[in-house]
Amino acid sequence: MPSISELKAQLKQLNAEYAKIKDMPAEKRADFGKELNVKKQKIIQQIADAENAAQDVDIVPLDITASRDINADAPEFLTADFGSQHPLMTELDRVIGIYQSMGFDIMESVQLDDEYHMFDSLNFAKGHPARDGYDTFRTKEGFIPPAHTSTMQHRVLKAYKHKLDEGKIIAVAVPGRVYRNEDVDATHEHTFYQCEGVYVSETCTLGNMLGILREFFEKYYGQKLNIKTQPGYFPFTEPSLEFLIEKPAALGGKGKGGDWLEMLGCGMIHPNVLKMAGIDPTKYQGFAWGGGIDRLVMLRYGLGDVRNFESAKLDFLKEFAC
Numbered sequence: 299m300p301s302i303s304e305l306k307a308q309l310k311q312l313n314a315e316y317a318k319i320k321d322m323p324a325e326k327r328a329d330f331g332k333e334l335n336v337k338k339q340k341i342i343q344q345i346a347d348a349e350n351a352a353q354d355v356d357i358v359p360l361d362i363t364a365s366r367d368i369n370a371d372a373p374e375f376l377t378a379d380f381g382s383q384h385p386l387m388t389e390l391d392r393v394i395g396i397y398q399s400m401g402f403d404i405m406e407s408v409q410l411d412d413e414y415h416m417f418d419s420l421n422f423a424k425g426h427p428a429r430d431g432y433d434t435f436r437t438k439e440g441f442i443p444p445a446h447t448s449t450m451q452h453r454v455l456k457a458y459k460h461k462l463d464e465g466k467i468i469a470v471a472v473p474g475r476v477y478r479n480e481d482v483d484a485t486h487e488h489t490f491y492q493c494e495g496v497y498v499s500e501t502c503t504l505g506n507m508l509g510i511l512r513e514f515f516e517k518y519y520g521q522k523l524n525i526k527t528q529p530g531y532f533p534f535t536e537p538s539l540e541f542l543i544e545k546p547a548a549l550g551g552k553g554k555g556g557d558w559l560e561m562l563g564c565g566m567i568h569p570n571v572l573k574m575a576g577i578d579p580t581k582y583q584g585f586a587w588g589g590g591i592d593r594l595v596m597l598r599y600g601l602g603d604v605r606n607f608e609s610a611k612l613d614f615l616k617e618f619a620c
């Protein structure tokens with residue numbers, strides 16, 4: 299029995315055959331068309347049968363906490379026929395697409411990092427209490443699964459510094475998976491996604507940053523938004539801000555206004571951060587921001603529990619399957 303994807307490929311091939319009809323002698327067209335229709339119905343039926351059979355498969359959830367011999371009783375994985383893209387990956391593609399449409403380059407974040415990129419290159423003084431604020435995991439060897447995508451700032455600045463020398467600007471967005479050693483509840487996960495933005499030129503200002511952020515959020519949510527900032531603190535920006543949007547009625551807001559949601563942290567890149575990457579802070583200035591993708595997606599779809607994203611619950615994932 300061919301797989302669902304093979305059947306779908308056959309159907310596609312068959313559909314292409316219909317184009318031949320118009321070039322055929324008139325007396326042959328009817329028979330050829332009929333023959334195609336019969337074949338097509340057969341394949342459509344086979345796909346429906348295969349999909350029904352797939353629905354009936356009993357999927358026994360894996361007990362990931364049970365001890366077992368890793369080499370024996372290996373679990374049977376579902377075939378790719380039944381799979382679909384994870385909703386966070388679909389949304390991440392959307393986020394990347396918006397930044398690309400605004401002229402940003404994309405650089406993917408690393409998943410294992412070190413003390414230098416997590417703290418030193420971001421102007422966290424040695425022993426500064428702000429280091430403790432990030433609840434990092436650590437490997438025995440002292441590596442750090444990044445607690446935010448800001449660990450990429452130093453790499454972005456160094457990799458793109460040549461653009462400044464060429465008289466161009468740096469505009470890079472960095473999506474990535476990040477990790478924090480915190481208690482998990484409906485709004486906190488130990489594993490989640492962020493996207494960082496880094497922008498450097500000779501003349502850019504906080505006003506430019508707010509314009510970019512407004513454009514991004516209005517494109518992502520497909521509507522005009524009210525935005526505001528409030529003071530924040532990050533060692534790698536000066537001044538530091540929190541960026542908020544007002545929850546519109548279309549996204550579950552009360553419709554009366556005043557429903558402000560903090561979407562990300564941002565600010566002007568600290569001169570020390572530029573200096574450490576070899577960029578002259580007396581000549582260039584920049585701004586940066588970083589915020590959670592999970593939260594962005596939850597607002598878009600009215601989702602209440604961030605844990606669903608990492609839970610592998612098929613019922614949840616199927617709602618987004620396409």
Ligand code: DAH
Nearest residue numbers: 446448563564565586587588
């Ligand atoms: N990395 C910060 C966090 O996860 C957010 C952030 C703040 C990113 C300011 C930035 C920034 O790039 O400039 O809490």
